[in-house]
C-alpha cells in the first residue's frame with residue numbers, strides 16, 4: 013500500500029545556504045570561525061531535538077489556575093514542556109546574552125539574531141518572551157537607572173538558566189494598543205514618593221509567566237496623552253511566588269501563538285518603580301519597541317525559511333503525474349518565487365540587525381542612526397506581511413496535508429498572522445515611517461544613500477534590470493513624498509502603507525542585488541525584481557469615499 017514520506021529537517025544551519033553565505037560576507041574570517049560552532053549546534057537542535065518535541069507538544073497549551081484548593085487566589089501559569097525546554101536552551105545558548113556580551117562588538121547583534129533565527133521556528137514563539145527580555149535589558153541599560161540595572165539586567169542577560177529572568181511589556185489597554193496615550197492605568201505614589209502602586213487593566217500581556225515587566229501608567233495629576241504616561245518597572249511575584257497585587261483574569265483564546273500565555277490583567281495596587289522620570293513613558297519605552305520589532309522581523313524570516321525548508325523537502329518526496337513535484341516546472345516556479353521573497357526579507361531583517369548592533373556599540377554614523385530609525389518600522393511591516401503570504405503559499409504547496417493540523421504545518425500560518433499585528437500594526441508603522449522621515453530636511457536622504465551603497469558595487473550585467481527597478485521605485489517614492497507633502501495630511505496618510513511597503517521592498521531588492529554581486533548568484537534578485545516592488549499608486553480620495 014502507498015505510504016507518503018513526510019517532510020523532514022536536517023541541520024538548520026548547514027542546510028541554510030542564504031544564512032551561511034550572508035554571514036560569510038559580513039563576519040570577518042576569525043569571527044566566523046568563532047561563532048560557527050554555536051550556530052551549527054543551534055541548527056542541529058532546531059532540526060532534531062526541538063523539532064521532535066515541538067511536534068509531540070502540539071496539543072499542549074499553557075494553563076491558568078486562579079485558585080488553590082483552600083480558596084487562595086494564586087493565578088498560577090504553567091507553560092508547556094516545549095517552552096520549559098526552550099527557556100533553558102535559550103539561556104544556555106545565549107539567545108539574548110550574546111548581544112550583550114559583545115564578544116565581537118557590534119557584530120554580536122548579528123550573531124545573536126542568527127541564533128534567534130535558527131531557534132525560533134522550533135520553539136512555538138518562545139521568541140516572544142525573549143524579544144521582550146532583550147528589549148527590557150536594552151531599555152534599562154539606556155535609562156541610566158543604576159538601581160534597576162543592577163537589580164534586573166544581570167538576570168535578563170545571563171546564560172545560567174537558574175538565574176534567567178524574562179520580561180513582559182504591558183502597554184495595550186482596552187482603550188487601545190496603537191493609541192496608548194489613552195491608557196487609563198493610574199500610578200499612586202507611596203509615602204517615600206520613589207515607589208508607586210499601579211491601578212488599572214492591561215488587555216494584552218504576553219509571556220505572563222515572566223518575572224518582571226515594563227509597563228506604562230499615569231502618575232496621579234499628570235496630563236492626559238502619551239507625554240503624561242510614565243515608564244514603570246515591576247516584579248510580577250513576591251518571594252513566595254504569589255502575584256504582587258496582579259489578578260490574571262483570563263488567558264486569551266487566540267488564532268495562533270497558542271503556546272504564548274497572553275493574559276488580561278487587573279493591577280490592583282501593584283508595586284512599581286519609575287524607570288526614567290515621571291513623564292514621557294511612550295518615548296522612554298521606544299528602545300524596547302525597536303528591539304522587539306527587530307525580533308519580529310527575524311521571526312518572520314525564520315518562519316518563512318522553516319516553511320520553505322519543509323516544502324522543498326516534501327517536493328522531492330511527493331509524486332504527482334509521474335514525477336516528484338520538485339521536477340514539475342510550475343511547482344518549481346512557485347517555490348522559487350517564495351524563496352526569492354524569503355531571501356529579500358532575510359537581508360532586510362539582518363541589515364537592521366547590523367545597524368542595531370552599531371547603534372549599541374556607538375559605532376554608528378549619524379546618517380546610519382537616521383537610517384535605522386526609518387528602517388526599523390519599514391522592516392517590521394514589510395517582513396510581517398511577507399511572512400503571512402509565504403506561510404499561506406507554503407501550506408498550499410502541501411495540498412490537503414497543509415491544511416491538516418497534525419502535520420504541524422497550519423501553525424506556521426496561524427503564528428505568522430500575529431507578526432503584522434503586535435508591536436505595531438502595518439498602518440501604525442507606516443505612519444511611524446512618515447514621522448521618521450520628518451525628523452530632518454531631506455528625510456529620505458539616509459535611505460537613498462543606503463541604496464546607493466548597495467548599487468555602486470554592481471558590475472554583473474545580469475543585474476541591470478533589477479538595478480533599474482530599484483532606481484525607478486526610489487524615484488517614484490521620492491516624488492510621491494514631495495507631492496503628498498504638498499497635497500496635505502489626507503493624501504499623506506492615505507498612501508502611507510503603499511509608500512512604506514515600497515520603501516521596504518526597494519531596500520530588500522537593493523540588498524539582494526548587493527549580495528548577488530558579492531556571491532555571483534543573481535537568481536533571487538532577478539526573481540524578486542519582478543515581484544511587485546513599487547506599490548505606490550495615485551488614488552483619488554473620492555474613490556475611497558465611494559467604496560466605503
Ligand SMILES: Cc1cc2nc3c(=O)[nH]c(=O)nc-3n(C[C@H](O)[C@H](O)[C@H](O)COP(=O)(O)OP(=O)(O)OC[C@H]3O[C@@H](n4cnc5c(N)ncnc54)[C@H](O)[C@@H]3O)c2cc1C
Pocket residue numbers: 180181182183184187188189190191216217218219266269274430433434435436437438439440443
Ligand atoms: C497575540 C497577541 C499578543 C499581544 N501581546 C501584547 C503584549 O504583550 N503587550 C502589549 O502591550 N500588547 C500586546 N498585544 C497587543 C498588540 O500590540 C495590539 O493589539 C496592537 O498594537 C494593536 O492595537 P489594538 O488591538 O488596540 O488595535 P487598534 O489600535 O484598535 O487598531 C485597529 C486597527 O486600526 C488601525 N489603525 C489604528 N490607528 C490607525 C491610524 N491612525 N491610521 C490608520 N489605521 C489605524 C490598525 O492598523 C488596526 O488595523 C498583543 C496582541 C496580540 C494579538
